Amino acid sequence: MDAFTPPPNFAPRSPLVRDCTACGACCSAPDIHALRKPLGVPCVHLRPDCLCAVYAARPAVCRGYQPDWVCGEVAPLPTLEARMRRFLEVYGLDDEARL
Ligand code: SF4
């Protein structure tokens, strides 16, 4: 099983997404300690086009992040807010983020 194999309860609604589409969800939904970024708040370096404004100087945690099956859950959604909400839902963090 590779990183793109969704758990059984997600499989029916997970399109196959194997490349990062720069959807911005992973720069917005999780808390990122190295950036002092809270849960459910887009990174201050995330540009309106969902690219990283400090890409060359981004921290190691961002450099190490790899696409996985969750991208299939979030990337096809139409807005950053929807993608962020779904990301938090997948990880059971939607209540904690108080969106
Ligand atoms: S959630 Fe996946 S597709 Fe979206 S920006 Fe992050 S790695 Fe790329």
Ligand code: SF4
């Ligand atoms: S520093 Fe760049 S890659 Fe890292 S979370 Fe912020 S926008 Fe995303």
